[in-house]
Each structure stands twice: as C-alpha cells, then as structure tokens.
Amino acid sequence: MRDVARLAGVSISTVSAVLNGTAVVSEERTERVRRAIEALSFAPDHIARSLKTGRTNTIGVVIPDITNAFYPAVLRGIEDAAREARYTVLFCNSNEDPAEEQSLLKVLVSRRVDGILLACSGDTIGPVLSRRHCPIVFVDRVPIGIKEGAVTTDNYEAAELATRHLLDLGHRRIALLGGRLQISPHLGRLQGFLRTMNAAGLPVLPEYIHECDMQIESGYAGGKKLLSLQPRPTAILASNNKLLLGSLRSVQEMNLKCPSQLSLIGFDDHAWNEHLNPRLTTVIQPAYEMGTCAFRTLFRRMRPDLDRPEDGNSGMTFLKARLEIRESTGPVPAAL
Amino acid sequence: MRDVARLAGVSISTVSAVLNGTAVVSEERTERVRRAIEALSFAPDHIARSLKTGRTNTIGVVIPDITNAFYPAVLRGIEDAAREARYTVLFCNSNEDPAEEQSLLKVLVSRRVDGILLACSGDTIGPVLSRRHCPIVFVDRVPIGIKEGAVTTDNYEAAELATRHLLDLGHRRIALLGGRLQISPHLGRLQGFLRTMNAAGLPVLPEYIHECDMQIESGYAGGKKLLSLQPRPTAILASNNKLLLGSLRSVQEMNLKCPSQLSLIGFDDHAWNEHLNPRLTTVIQPAYEMGTCAFRTLFRRMRPDLDRPEDGNSGMTFLKARLEIRESTGPVPAAL
DNA sequence: CTGTTAGCGCCTTCAC
C-alpha cells in the first residue's frame, strides 16, 4: 500500500480512501491510484483490515455430515447468499461428533468470524459458545429451547404429510426408522408421525419405532430388524436420506417387493432417487432455500444497522416440505 | 492478553511464551497464566497473530461442483489431513465458472491463506495467481503443462480399465459420453479410451464421441443422441458420475434394457450406485485418498522446513482407480 | 528466565 501510494504520488490515506470510498478524492488522483494498484497487482490485506476494523466479513458454517447430500445443497444456498453480501464462508464438517463440533466452534471464534451457522451434531443442549459475542443461527438442527435465530423445515408437518400419504393408501402398520431422537428434525418427525397416527385412531407399537444413528449401515440394520417383526409392518417411514437408502437395501435383501409387499418413504431428495428401483417417494425439504434463508437471518443479526425488514425476520423460520410421490409407495397388500 | 498478563501478574510476553511454548517459563508462572486464561476464557486472536507472523494456518480449497458427490468425498480427505496438521480449511465452490474461480482465488489470496488446493473449473490454461507467492496444488483437474504440485487419478489408465472391460465382453461399438475435453480428467479418459480401442484394432466413429458439460441433463441429452445413432453403440462409457446418471435416464426413456441391449459404465462411485436398477458398473477413484494426498503435497510446499521425506513427494501423484463390476455391463447382444 | 519495545498493514480521527 505504501508502494501504491508512492507510485501514485499520493499519501497512504488517499489510497485507503479510494479503496473504501470513504472520502471524496479528486478524479485525477483516483485514476492515478487505480493505475498504481493495477500495476502492482496490489490487493488489500484482509488480515490487517480485519485487525483494525474488527470485522472479517467471514462467516463460519458447521455441518454434521458432508456426505449426506442434503448438506451440500444447503451449502450451495449459503454460499450464494453469502457471496451476494460479499461474505466468505469458512466451512467445517463435524462428522456428527459433538466434541469435534465444540473445537470447530472455538476455532471459528478464534478466527473472528462475524457469525456462525450451525447444524448441531450433538444433543439438543446446544453448544457452549465463547464469551465473546458472536451471532449464531441454527440451521436444520435446532437445540431445544431456541426461540429465535434458527431456520429449519417444519418437520412435524413434513412427517404428517408422509404419514397421511401412507394412511391414504390404506396402511395401518407403519414403522418409523428414526434418526437419533435428540436431534430436532428427527424428533419433530417422530412427533408428527405419532400424532398423525393417533389422530387416525391408530396405535403405534413401540417396537415399530427404531432409533439409530443416521448412516446407511444403520438404516440397513434397522430395516432388517423392523422387517422381521411379527406382524411385519406394511410401510416404513425413514427419517432421512441415508436411512432410506439403507432400508431399501434391507428390503431388497429380504426379497420383499416394493411397493407391492412393502411401501417405503423417506425424507430429503436426491437426484438419484428418480433412478432407483423402485423410484423413491420422499418428502422434499427446500435445502437450497434453507441455506439462503439461514444466511439472511444471520446477516440481520450481524448487521442490525443494515436491517431491511423486507429481507425476512431474524427469528424462527419454518420452511415447508413437499411430498413427491414416486413408485416406492403403493396400496397396502390385499392379503394383509 | 493484557488483561491476562495483569491478572497473572506477569508481562504480556510471558503470556505469549506460555501460549506458544516459545520460551521456557517457570512452572509456577505458567500455572498462574493458565488460570488467568481460564478465568477470562481468553482465546488468542488469530487475526492479530497472523498479521504478525504472516502465516494464517489456513488453506483455501476451490472445487467446481459440490453437488457432484465425488468432491465432498475429496473434501473429507482434505479436511481430515488438514485438521491433523492444525490447519483450517476455507472452502469455496466455483460452480464450474472460471470467472468465479478467479475471483475466489483472489479472495483467498487476499485472506492470506498459506496455500491453495484447486480443482480447476475452466480450461487447461490454469488460473492467474496473484503476484504474491502462494503455494498451490492442483487436485483432480490439472492444467496442461503442470509438472509438479498436483494429485489426480491416472485417468488414462482408468479409462483403459473400463474400455478393456467392455472389449472383453465382446463390445466393438463403444461410445464415449465425455465431459468437457479441456478438463484434464475428461481428456485423459478420452485418450485412454481411444488408445485402447486403437490397440485392439478398432476404429472409433467421430460421432461416437459426445462432448458436453458435466451435468445430469447434458448426460441425458447426450445419451439420447448417442442412442439414436445408426448403427447404435452397444455400450456407453460415461465420463463421470452425473453423466452416467443422465445417460441411464436416457436408456430408460428409450426403453432399452440394460445390460441385455446396452451396457453402461461410468466413473466415480456413489453409495447409491449399488441400488440403482441396474446396479452400475463403475471405475472408482480413491476420492478420500486424493484429498489427504493433496493436503500433504501442499503441506510440503507450504512448510519446506518441516519436510519429512516419508510423507510422500511434492511433485505429481497419480492415484490408481479400480474397476467395480456390477450389473450394468454385460456381453454384447447376440443379435448385433 | 522475564519484561520492554518495535512493528505486521491497514483504517481513522485529526490538522492542514
């Protein structure tokens, strides 16, 4: 910067002024400075600027499982919204490990991110954030007790959608392959499922609820367990992407025809769903919008000065899911 | 930090010393400092430290398409290796847009990342990096002319593997659904394909080579085009994940049975391949290892002082792909 | 072994 100033024959602060448009500089000097910047291919040092201003124009994002295609879709949304607001995103994967998540959060705070977007890996207690005030918005997974600064799908309603679809097809013995129930979306889906069943006057056998972690292997094992129950459920509702795939594997392994012998429905969409055999019926969350909405919510908290009411609220947002009916759900088998 | 020093009754530099283990501090004062840090829940300011040291302990990663499951797998590898070396990863998605990629690169340099891992979105020319020296290692996609600082699959050999598999099944009319051929993996795959065909004394009709961008829709359109050629190819080799899926869609839409009427093979693996109908035969790249290897290669360039020869080289690494034979490839139809 | 000091590169009052 000193070099730029020297080359342009102006003072350092003049350079700063044209860089930030913070003061009026004469046309001619502005041009000289621009040329000098060009010639030296100078780029302002973000680090130094941050040290001075206290803002880094960076947000941190912590998600629990990047290999679950839902999260990359959310990330795309976050990224696009952040870029538009000229923010950089520091992205981390906690691998469903609360300890790792804590340490990641510490790192982010230590890097002075201006805000954090978090999909909790752990329990619903919520992370212990450093004393230093750092705005945080929860995405997808929301600790209990959080009343604002969160965006997630209305999972209760989403499960209702799925359950009602099965009910309409005549199913009565519906099993839930749930994720870890301390995690809000999975809890919400369980509740939506149970209430819908109850509202229809149907009991749910406790053994029809299987809780497990959210990996394909667990879905496979859980599916096998549910399918060997007597009487066997006629439909399985899988609480996410990976569980759905795992349970599909168990269905195939047990030589059950889907949907003629068993209906399968799950959450989250995926390009490949269209091409599986059978094509899978799912409840689709608006993942990309979740990302953009989360960033905007965080932005409002980071920059209350720029608050524009039309950009939405900074409180709690519940996004609507929609049902995509494909081939894996069908009428309940006549023999049952 | 000043507060910590005051509370512990020592000087600022003593605090710095215990923080960084940069000098020997007496047991007792160390303990006092620790307690003060604890009490104030103090965390050192990474920004300020970086300004001073010139190192940020951060690397930037730019990938072209996060919704292609191959890249999240690579990212997992990068992340794990980076974490082990106490580096943070600044991650960006260029969306296959060279201009975006350039701007991302600038941002990263401006943030003083210590190094960059890049899978080029654009042509093979390679990005223009800022004057400021910043080590860069190419991952997966390598500009032509790069002779060191890159890790990628041996795509030539990988294509050979796939082509030979089809040849062994009796196929002669094999079409290639290639990605953009300015992009190194796709070019390498084309070359491996052509050479293998030629070595077997088989001609490849120019219209059997279809070049397109790497999205599902393009694979679908390209597949339809290839399948309406006369004579129709008996096998299609798709140059990645998404193209494979798109071409599968076209096969299904044209009511062709796979593999009895047409064999399909592609690159990159995916948990869902196992469950598609048919289960897809693919050439699998070691994505996770590509990530870890890329980080280590970069590390050697960022910290030549810590160079440990046993950690591999800092030059060019070619990883081996392997063939996973599933159901989408079979003997060439008898009638043809 | 410990404390003092001088910047890292930039932004921001202030005089001019």
Add this chain to the structure above:
DNA sequence: GTGAAGGCGCTAACAG
C-alpha cells in the same frame, strides 16, 4: 481534498 500519526492484538528481538 489531502497527509501525518496512532493503534488494532500479537510476536520476536533484545535487554535486563
């Protein structure tokens, strides 16, 4: 309009 000076929080010489 423009330039000079101070300091953001930390580290690395150096002097005690």
